[in-house]
Amino acid sequence: MATLALNESAGGATLALAGRLDAYSVGALWREARAALGAHPGAPVTVDCSGVDYCDGAGVGLLLELLRQPRAAGADVRIEGLAERFRRLLDQFDPKSFAAAAPAAPRVSLVERVGIAGERIWTDLRGLVAFLGEATAALFHALRHPRMLRWRDILYVAEEAGVNALPIVLLIGFLMGVILAFQSAIAMKQFGAEIFVANLLSLSILRELGPLMTAILLAGRSGAAFAAEIGTMKVNQEIDALTTMGLDPVKFLVVTRVLAATAMTVPLVVFSDLIGLVGGALVMLTFEIPIATYYKQAMSFATLGDFTGGLAKAAVFGVLIAGIGCLRGLQTETGASAVGIAATSAVVSGIILIVFVDGVFAVVYYYLGI
Amino acid sequence: MTPAAPQDAVIRVENLKTGFGDFIVHENVSFEVRRGEVFAILGGSGCGKTVLLKHMIGLYRPLAGRVLIAGEDIAAAEGERRLAILRRLGVMYQLGALFGNMTLAENIRLPLEEYTDLPDEAMDLIAETKLRLVNLGGAGHLTPSEISGGMMKRAAIARALALDPEIVFLDEPAGGLDPITSAELDELVLRLSDSLGITFVVITHELPSIFAIADRCIMLDKRVRGIIAEGRPADLRDHSPDPRVRQFFNRAASAPAAAA
Numbered sequence A: 001m002a003t004l005a006l007n008e009s010a011g012g013a014t015l016a017l018a019g020r021l022d023a024y025s026v027g028a029l030w031r032e033a034r035a036a037l038g039a040h041p042g043a044p045v046t047v048d049c050s051g052v053d054y055c056d057g058a059g060v061g062l063l064l065e066l067l068r069q070p071r072a073a074g075a076d077v078r079i080e081g082l083a084e085r086f087r088r089l090l091d092q093f094d095p096k097s098f099a100a101a102a103p104a105a106p107r108v109s110l111v112e113r114v115g116i117a118g119e120r121i122w123t124d125l126r127g128l129v130a131f132l133g134e135a136t137a138a139l140f141h142a143l144r145h146p147r148m149l150r151w152r153d154i155l156y157v158a159e160e161a162g163v164n165a166l167p168i169v170l171l172i173g174f175l176m177g178v179i180l181a182f183q184s185a186i187a188m189k190q191f192g193a194e195i196f197v198a199n200l201l202s203l204s205i206l207r208e209l210g211p212l213m214t215a216i217l218l219a220g221r222s223g224a225a226f227a228a229e230i231g232t233m234k235v236n237q238e239i240d241a242l243t244t245m246g247l248d249p250v251k252f253l254v255v256t257r258v259l260a261a262t263a264m265t266v267p268l269v270v271f272s273d274l275i276g277l278v279g280g281a282l283v284m285l286t287f288e289i290p291i292a293t294y295y296k297q298a299m300s301f302a303t304l305g306d307f308t309g310g311l312a313k314a315a316v317f318g319v320l321i322a323g324i325g326c327l328r329g330l331q332t333e334t335g336a337s338a339v340g341i342a343a344t345s346a347v348v349s350g351i352i353l354i355v356f357v358d359g360v361f362a363v364v365y366y367y368l369g370i
Numbered sequence B: 001m002t003p004a005a006p007q008d009a010v011i012r013v014e015n016l017k018t019g020f021g022d023f024i025v026h027e028n029v030s031f032e033v034r035r036g037e038v039f040a041i042l043g044g045s046g047c048g049k050t051v052l053l054k055h056m057i058g059l060y061r062p063l064a065g066r067v068l069i070a071g072e073d074i075a076a077a078e079g080e081r082r083l084a085i086l087r088r089l090g091v092m093y094q095l096g097a098l099f100g101n102m103t104l105a106e107n108i109r110l111p112l113e114e115y116t117d118l119p120d121e122a123m124d125l126i127a128e129t130k131l132r133l134v135n136l137g138g139a140g141h142l143t144p145s146e147i148s149g150g151m152m153k154r155a156a157i158a159r160a161l162a163l164d165p166e167i168v169f170l171d172e173p174a175g176g177l178d179p180i181t182s183a184e185l186d187e188l189v190l191r192l193s194d195s196l197g198i199t200f201v202v203i204t205h206e207l208p209s210i211f212a213i214a215d216r217c218i219m220l221d222k223r224v225r226g227i228i229a230e231g232r233p234a235d236l237r238d239h240s241p242d243p244r245v246r247q248f249f250n251r252a253a254s255a256p257a258a259a260a
Ligand SMILES: Nc1ncnc2c1ncn2[C@@H]1O[C@H](COP(=O)(O)OP(=O)(O)O)[C@@H](O)[C@H]1O
Pocket: B020, B025, B043, B044, B045, B046, B047, B048, B049, B050, B051, B052
């Protein structure tokens, strides 16, 4: 342990340090030593280190702290009695070259921050559009030259993003059908109109909820995974390696993922639609509506257009989710936390895009009369 | 030099056997590192230097044998006791392993923040002194992604020295450094070892550096899965019976016999 003693005399003051000066002991002395120095602004202060038997980097830090303080003329701080081997460590540094205190970071006003945020959103949108163009070009190129595609990668992504997502898609789809049927049947029962639950279910699931829920699940599972994978490759300079091999990262990484994810979204939505309707049918049984009746009612109401319209929407969602996941991955900055940020941003912007595009589809379908 | 008394051995490696699954890297490796010395681990690429180091700092469990740090078995120690051993160690990993979401100064401050009660300005000052020791003065505000590979190595060394631990492990500190920086690093190691008695365990290939700083060294070999030479570098260069060892120290491309 280290100790500190202050002796005042007519000609100045003596600060006696003793014991072991290391990172664990110096903390307790730091403030006290500074205060002792500050109490004698006009007189020379001698720091007597003859009692110091160990002084490592932290001890040297304390001595530098005392030496670097701006002092009046004739009120210098002197270190005395420090053993030669520790003196060498201290002499590596020029105390006055350490600025006394680092200036605080300049404050940014609200207006500036709004401007910066706006600028960031604008560049992000521009990047999105540029990426969309690049990816579309690469996609069409790939579709015209299917032999050049890396089919093994595509199948791998299809398994990971599609087949392995099936259980959770089935679970959520089933739950959605059950809950929707149950809640609406209770209300409709008051009017004796339980049978129309079949209309409600078939329309809302086929047109909206099936594609939407599947897309959101896909954004959470695969969008995040794509961003993290590609982001880690970016951090490890693997993207640079691809580029210098003459392989375009967009063609190499993005096209495979977008193709596979889009191809898998459509069948996933089919499964989600079916299991949702089945869930509804099971609930209706408890309201004494036989499955055959439910089936006939649903079929007579929903059209094929509702079903295929939903699937078309799902395909577009698939492109968007995979695309934004890859884009966020490619935009990853460096460091481990950047990968986390990329994955988060992939999910958030994926879901925002889904909601936005779903609205666009609603308007377009309305005018087309689908 | 008289043979060291047992209490002088700050690290003892006893009959160490290491490997991954069926793949054995070391078999029956024993040696000791004495307090205050600079100890070099040499050997060809892939012969298991890093794996040996990771066993010495307790990251991996040995398949057999043990590693004693100041008399304590590091693989067997748990909880507080393990923490107490780890606090005596500072490690610089081969690839730096700096935390990417922190600046260099924050990387160095981290152990100070976690283990000491130093005030803020003290930690800033100490971090800056550590950075200057490795010629990175004023670079504390940069993040690892903004610096070169050599700077990353030096910052990692500065972080390993943050608490001036008793034992410092450096995995290829000179790799990727220019000769001048590398020589300055050698001086730093010698200065810290003389002044503070810090023990250094250094993995290195740099011959000038080995002769400049290492008190003793061991040389590992892949085929033997263990040590083929142990001693003072100059002795090994001049008197080793093993041609592989003399070849390494004399930097011959082929066996000395083949040289004209
Ligand atoms: N985590 C690991 N799993 C399996 N094998 C490993 C692992 N780490 C290292 N190895 C193998 O151990 C051997 C020694 O590696 P290493 O100690 O890193 O070599 P070097 O002497 O160049 O530092 C190599 O053959 C390497 O493939």
